[in-house]
Amino acid sequence: MTQAVPRLVDHLFRHEAGRLSAALVRLLGPANLDLAEDVVQETLCHALEAWKLGRVPDNPAAWLRSAAKNRALDLVRRQRTRMRFAPDLAHAFASEQTLVPAVDAAFSEDALAEEQLRMMFACCDARLAPEAQVALVLKLLCGFGVGELAQAFLCSPVAMEKRLARGKAALRRSGTLAEVPGPQLQRRLEAVLDALYLLFNEGYHGAHAELAVRADLCAEAIRLGRLLAAHEATARPQTFALLALMCLHGARLPGRLDTAGVPIPLEEQDRALWDRALAREGAAWLARAGAEPPTALLLEAAIAAEHCFAPSFAETDWRAIVTLYDALLAQRTSPVVALNRAIALAQIEGPERGLAELRAIEGRERLARYPFYSAALGELLRRAGHRENAAEEFRRAVRLARSSAEKHYFRRKLAEVS
Amino acid sequence: MAEYLYLFRGGGYQQLSPEQMQQHMGKWSTWIAELGKRGQFKAGDPLEEGGKQVRGRKKAVTDGPFAEAKDLVGGYLIVNAGSLDEAAELARGCPILEVDGGVEVRPIRKM
Numbered sequence: 231m232t233q234a235v236p237r238l239v240d241h242l243f244r245h246e247a248g249r250l251s252a253a254l255v256r257l258l259g260p261a262n263l264d265l266a267e268d269v270v271q272e273t274l275c276h277a278l279e280a281w282k283l284g285r286v287p288d289n290p291a292a293w294l295r296s297a298a299k300n301r302a303l304d305l306v307r308r309q310r311t312r313m314r315f316a317p318d319l320a321h322a323f324a325s326e327q328t329l330v331p332a333v334d335a336a337f338s339e340d341a342l343a344e345e346q347l348r349m350m351f352a353c354c355d356a357r358l359a360p361e362a363q364v365a366l367v368l369k370l371l372c373g374f375g376v377g378e379l380a381q382a383f384l385c386s387p388v389a390m391e392k393r394l395a396r397g398k399a400a401l402r403r404s405g406t407l408a409e410v411p412g413p414q415l416q417r418r419l420e421a422v423l424d425a426l427y428l429l430f431n432e433g434y435h436g437a438h439a440e441l442a443v444r445a446d447l448c449a450e451a452i453r454l455g456r457l458l459a460a461h462e463a464t465a466r467p468q469t470f471a472l473l474a475l476m477c478l479h480g481a482r483l484p485g486r487l488d489t490a491g492v493p494i495p496l497e498e499q500d501r502a503l504w505d506r507a508l509a510r511e512g513a514a515w516l517a518r519a520g521a522e523p524p525t526a527l528l529l530e531a532a533i534a535a536e537h538c539f540a541p542s543f544a545e546t547d548w549r550a551i552v553t554l555y556d557a558l559l560a561q562r563t564s565p566v567v568a569l570n571r572a573i574a575l576a577q578i579e580g581p582e583r584g585l586a587e588l589r590a591i592e593g594r595e596r597l598a599r600y601p602f603y604s605a606a607l608g609e610l611l612r613r614a615g616h617r618e619n620a621a622e623e624f625r626r627a628v629r630l631a632r633s634s635a636e637k638h639y640f641r642r643k644l645a646e647v648s
Numbered sequence: 649m650a651e652y653l654y655l656f657r658g659g660g661y662q663q664l665s666p667e668q669m670q671q672h673m674g675k676w677s678t679w680i681a682e683l684g685k686r687g688q689f690k691a692g693d694p695l696e697e698g699g700k701q702v703r704g705r706k707k708a709v710t711d712g713p714f715a716e717a718k719d720l721v722g723g724y725l726i727v728n729a730g731s732l733d734e735a736a737e738l739a740r741g742c743p744i745l746e747v748d749g750g751v752e753v754r755p756i757r758k759m
Contacts, residue, residue: 237674237677238670238673238674241667241670242670243666243667243669243670243673244665244666244667244670246666247666271662274661274666274669275660275661275662275669278661278669278672278673279661279694279722279723280694281673282672282673282676282677282694282723282743283676283680283692283693283694283723283725284676284677284680284692285693285694373665373666373667374665374667375664375665375666375667375668376665377665378665378667
């Protein structure tokens with residue numbers, strides 16, 4: 231017997247928990263969501279018991295699926311006269327000859343992908359608050375525990391439990407999860423993409439200082455995005471655009487924050503830390519996302535790509551970036567987009583021009599409490615040589631900061647001019 | 649060097665999240681690999697739940713064991729150690745202690 235235990239793939243348990251949940255909800259029906267989650271938990275516990283003394287199967291994922299399948303079979307055989315499982319499978323479950331193939335089918339690779347998508351769509355029910363949708367996706371599809379979610383979203387486990395309970399109740403009430411291609415795919419896909427974007431942003435911009443948590447959330451949003459991109463029904467330009475944006479931002483996640491979780495300005499980031507493979511993947515999705523006229527997401531992804539592939543801050547194609555921001559503004563007036571455009575323009579035409587643009591932003595009163603507006607003014611004032619005025623703006627930014635990481639960031643900027 | 653039997657009792661993973669389970673699994677791997685590297689790992693297996701009990705002069709066979717979860721033996725290990733104290737010291741590194749389980753350390757009697 232060997233004692234050299236092979237290392238499991240990172241997050242194997244968590245990711246398999248998501249896949250098994252999807253298959254089990256398919257079989258047992260959404261009404262038995264809690265039971266499905268219990269079966270998943272028991273399966274993982276059983277695996278841990280069986281493997282911990284050094285005997286890990288060659289294909290751990292297949293072992294887990296087979297174990298979950300057997301538990302599902304047992305459960306249906308013991309309870310089929312007393313319990314109602316998936317209504318559309320009731321007929322198949324009635325006889326032994328059809329039961330086994332029906333259960334087998336739910337665990338096939340294709341079905342697992344399909345069921346995860348159905349679950350994803352069901353979690354993004356328009357009647358649920360966006361935060362509840364995201365929590366539900368992370369719990370059911372990504373296998374996060376309540377404690378981990380509470381930690382990631384900086385709330386108490388009790389509050390997280392409540393957030394999940396409402397979503398689960400809605401899922402339980404639906405007799406079967408809707409088919410993904412189904413009616414209103416377009417609108418439902420938008421809701422799913424919105425939730426994934428929210429999930430990604432929670433990792434990218436969220437208040438959590440811990441890098442590991444943030445990276446996990448971003449990676450999950452990308453993983454689920456790939457699942458959508460791989461399915462015929464959801465492989466749409468807007469899916470590719472979001473995936474491109476997430477990959478191109480995600481690629482720059484390493485190197486974006488210092489060890490204390492404080493953002494590092496773009497010009498000071500170590501570009502060698504960026505994830506080149508993820509950047510290339512993002513560029514490939516971007517190439518497939520082509521849409522006329524380009525959507526806002528696509529333009530944002532294109533801007534991210536410019537930054538991603540620029541050899542250095544100085545060598546960035548600011549002209550291309552300004553053009554992309556112009557296109558973005560032509561679609562919707564947004565003071566934040568105008569702010570970013572002004573910063574890019576200042577790289578080409580100097581700080582005075584940037585300042586003039588900043589002060590002329592349409593709807594800038596909406597930026598009055600946005601700390602990055604003050605910080606941008608401060609930065610350009612500093613470059614134009616107006617240190618005292620710059621300091622004043624950075625002080626305002628410190629006051630407006632919404633997290634301690636932001637506060638640190640603006641304090642550093644302030645220190646540079648005082 | 650003598651052989652010692654570790655009996656793992658109790659310890660539950662129901663409250664752990666999947667990620668925590670995997671991390672816990674990693675601790676077992678490290679612990680077992682460490683024993684192996686020092687040549688102290690001899691054998692070991694997990695035990696299935698349930699089983700049979702055969703008892704008494706009547707040789708009655710019953711289902712079981714039905715002990716409380718904390719007393720149930722979930723697996724065993726045989727290690728080589730210089731003394732009972734050393735075997736007990738090694739057992740202190742066992743991850744089961746982190747999940748409310750225990751290790752019973754018994755010297756194996758050799759003829």
